[in-house]
Amino acid sequence: MREILCADLNVQLFAKTIWDTELKNAIDDFQPEIIFLPIHPLTIETQFQLPESCHVVFVGKKNEEIENAFKQRNRHICNYLEDEQWIWDNANLTAEGFINYxxxxxxxxxxNKKFIITGYGRVGKRLAFALHHLGAEVIISxxxxxxxxxxxxxxYQIETFKQVMERQQDKNAYLINTIPFRWLAHEEASYFNKIYDLASNPGCLLHSExxxxxxYVHSTSLPGLYFPQDAGYLIARAVQTQLALLEGEK
Known part of the structure; x- marks a missing residue:
């Protein structure tokens, strides 16, 4: 991603997952106009405050403290995970990453394996398509x-949540969860051969603590795990698209 953006921008990488005094001082010294934050929110250890030079920030998953800091100064917040093309392309990488996994x-x-996919959003649809074309029995719930x-x-075959629990107790099906909601009881996990939870934290287990x-396997971030270059390219393209839109608003 950095190599792509460097063609148009002066880019400085700070390999940090924690917003602390060291990172804040480094950013203040660099005086960037644009800041790109990682998908998962930074751990905030000191007050989140950006230099006056910064007028655009790209965020992944929402962080209320960061968003409030920008809204107070009337700066642009761009959520690159809400870019529609990125969402579908990332779903393709997730499906292919699951197959690799x-x-x-x-x-x-x-x-000839049986896969039950809970959820039929973008990732569920791309998974169903890929597995079906590899000869799997696909059930959507x-x-x-x-x-x-x-x-x-x-x-595809279809079953309601209730039917899945009633009919799939032969333990030969693989369950793939794509719903970012806690709905599966621990004792129900034994109904399946294996559970692959692709949803973001905390996943589908009712009592994840x-x-x-x-x-049970919580398999997140599959695109970055198997295709880091492609995953980085997709995010860089989403950033370039957002910057072009902002430039057009001026």
Missing amino acids: FYAHEKQSIY VRSEHQLFEAKSYG ESAPAN
Whole structure:
């Protein structure tokens, strides 16, 4: 990502996950016009305050303290994770990353395996498409009737959440969760061969503070794990798009 942006901007990288005095002083010395923050919010150890030179900040996941600091000064906040093209392209990388993860850890073929996907958003749709075309049996499970019958129209099997728990206790199905909501009880994990939770923290377990079931894996950030160059390119392109839009507003 840095190499792409360097073609148009003077870029300085600060490899930090904590907003502390050291990072604040380094940014004050650099006096940037644009600041790009990582996907996961920084841990704030000292007051979040940016130099007057900075008028645009790119953020990943929302951080109320950072957003409030910018709103008070009427500066631009751009959430690159809300860029529609980035969302779909990242969903493609996530689906391909899951396939890599499955091959590496299960040492098995996807062909003829049963996968239940909870959630039918962008990641769920791209996963269903990829697994189906590799010969897997794909079952979509969501609460939304609209999404259930949308999935059925594409040739996937469909089941409600209740049906999944009633019918899949043969323990031969792999569950892939894409819903960023706690809904799965620990004892229900035993209904499945393995659970791959692709949702952001805290994942789908109802009591995530407890030790996770042995067959549960929280597999996040798959694009960065398997395709760091491609993942960086997608974010850089989203940043360039947002900057072009801001330039057009002037």
